[in-house]
Amino acid sequence: MKKKPLFALALIAVLVIAVISLILWLKPDTTSSPLALNAASAAAQQANFPANTTVQNSATDALNNSTANAEDLAASLQGTEVDCALEATAAGQLVLNVGIRRCFEYFLTQLGEKPLAVIDQQIKQHIQQNLPGSAAAQASDLWQRYLKYREAEGNLQNSGANTDPDHLQRVLDQLNRLRQQYFNPAEIDALFGDEMTYNQYTIDRLNILENKSLSAEQKAQQLKQRFSQLPTDLQKNLQDMSKLQDLRALTQEIKQKNGSKAELQQMRQQLVGQAAAERLDQLDQSRANWQNRVQDYLTQRQAILTSNQGESDKQQAITALRERQFDNDAERQRAITYEHFKDDGTNISEVLQ
Helix, strand or coil, rough: CHHHHHHHHHHHHHHHHHHHHHHHHHCCCCCCCCCCCCCCCCCCCCCCCCCCCCCHHHHHHHHHHHHCCCCCCCHCCCCCCCCCCEEECCCCCCCCCCCCCCCCCHCCCCCCCCCHHHHHHHHHHHHHHHHCCCHHHHHHHHHHHHHHHHHHHEEEEEECCCCCHHHHHHHHHHHHHHHHHHHHHHHHHHHHHHHHHHHHHHHHHHHHCCCCCCHHHHHHHHHHHHCCCCCCCHHHHHHHHHHHHHHHHHHHHHHHHHCCCCHHHHHHHHHHHHHHHHHHHHHHHHHHHHHHHHHHHHEEEEEHHHHCCCCCHHHHHHHHHHHHHHCCHHHHHHHHHHHHHHHHCCCHHHHCC
């Protein structure tokens, strides 16, 4: 009965080491399966919008003529700050930015708790209260078109499970064509620009990774070049995650085909630079040393377990071995975790990867 808490602590220790390794992996020069994001996420993230919900002109007219106040926000939004910072220029025109879309989506998250007619009333009141006449009219018109777009978006046929780049490109192109039916270029850029840029980058990245005519080093070079084409703000947000994902994908590719250490080093230099590549090489060496120590310990432990000693003597011998083999309590706790894995029949080589 005493083994369970100890095992839990050991597992936590392993997780902590994994996090530390991840930090080392990402650490920049000045100081976590590869991404397969569906480019149809623009539609998928809003899948809770009813595909058959339509705001008819008659219903809209009735709401415009209504004198009743909109109901309070749904329970799920109670206590939240209204994410609806609508702006107007000094000339009284609506400022187009992604905040408009966030505003619309903030109110639309109530679907399922509030009828669409109530949400429509709420946002119209918010627009009238926060924008001057011309800007308010522009925002209200944009809101009505956004509702129609969301309904049409919900009717798009796409498979979220299909991550083939060609399929994703077709879905993204279809989505972009749909947006052109409801919004002008300036509105599309303001409402969806960053999302469209990121989705296209994701598809281009998958195309590079799946290009069998390229070596890992060439893929790293092209991935780095494609990343550099992103807007500066997006690069800042994605830099660490993108590097990690590309490193994992290309490292796995090289290992699967039994590539050389030189090939691995060249790929890393292309992707993250000389200094970071050297740190990753040092991390590889540390990991390999640790793996050898653990395997050696488990081999000697197994010899003790199969010896003719009594059970008490075996446990004392294993404890003494653990004390000699590992430098501190944290390492010994990790060793105990690997003991449990081995005793359960787990392939330790896979666990140590």
